[in-house]
Amino acid sequence: MNEELLHCAWLSACFLALFGVGELLYYVFHVNAEFTRKLSHIGTGILTMLFPVFFTSHWYVLLMCSSFAVLLVLSIRYGFLQSINAVERETVGSICYPLSVYIAFLVYAWQGDILTFYVPILVLAIADPMAAFVGKTWPWKPFHLFGQSKTIAGSMAFAVTAFFVVFSLVYPIWVFQNFSTNYLFLIIGLAVWSSIIEAISAKGWDNLTIPLGVLSYLILFPL
Numbered sequence: 058m059n060e061e062l063l064h065c066a067w068l069s070a071c072f073l074a075l076f077g078v079g080e081l082l083y084y085v086f087h088v089n090a091e092f093t094r095k096l097s098h099i100g101t102g103i104l105t106m107l108f109p110v111f112f113t114s115h116w117y118v119l120l121m122c123s124s125f126a127v128l129l130v131l132s133i134r135y136g137f138l139q140s141i142n143a144v145e146r147e148t149v150g151s152i153c154y155p156l157s158v159y160i161a162f163l164v165y166a167w168q169g170d171i172l173t174f175y176v177p178i179l180v181l182a183i184a185d186p187m188a189a190f191v192g193k194t195w196p197w198k199p200f201h202l203f204g205q206s207k208t209i210a211g212s213m214a215f216a217v218t219a220f221f222v223v224f225s226l227v228y229p230i231w232v233f234q235n236f237s238t239n240y241l242f243l244i245i246g247l248a249v250w251s252s253i254i255e256a257i258s259a260k261g262w263d264n265l266t267i268p269l270g271v272l273s274y275l276i277l278f279p280l
Contacts, residue, residue, distance in 0.1 A: 064111035075100045079140035093140035095186040102182020118162045122155035150261025157268040177268035188215035205259040216252035
């Protein structure tokens with residue numbers, strides 16, 4: 058069997074195991090769906106970090122992402138995967154997520170710059186849940202946009218987390234290059250820009266708009 062197909066099978070099993078853990082926590086331990094959804098959100102982002110390692114062709118990534126998009130659509134239609142879907146708000150985030158992963162990988166395959174994959178996916182996977190956690194735990198300065206409530210505290214948490222995520226990714230590159238403070242300003246700009254996108258996105262569309270916004274920034278201002 059083709060080696061990349063084997064990687065597809067192995068990674069698919071890992072994703073299904075992640076969903077299985079979420080279902081176990083939701084049904085057996087009665088963990089709130091908001092938490093299990095965020096667990097799947099972060100875990101999915103971490104697992105997708107293996108895509109550039111295991112795949113050279115974007116077609117295999119398309120196969121995986123489209124398969125899981127279909128699975129998630131069916132889960133909404135037929136009421137399974139409640140650890141992801143049983144949230145009170147209306148959201149299309151779970152369906153947007155695999156689309157974002159594929160677009161980021163496609164840009165990486167086109168540009169040849171690994172940061173165009175890792176940066177948007179990790180910012181989405183880590184900074185977005187952090188914003189939700191901080192915003193609900195310390196709801197400082199709430200505001201309403203497009204029928205959804207968010208907070209300045211959550212947006213600030215997103216920006217700070219995004220900064221450290223990106224800094225941790227690019228710092229090893231700087232070790233082998235001449236460091237410039239311009240890089241820090243670029244990362245600050247990226248963190249602020251992505252936090253604004255998150256703040257104005259509603260109903261789960263941030264799972265698509267955040268990666269697209271980060272990708273646009275990286276294309277205009279490469280790190």
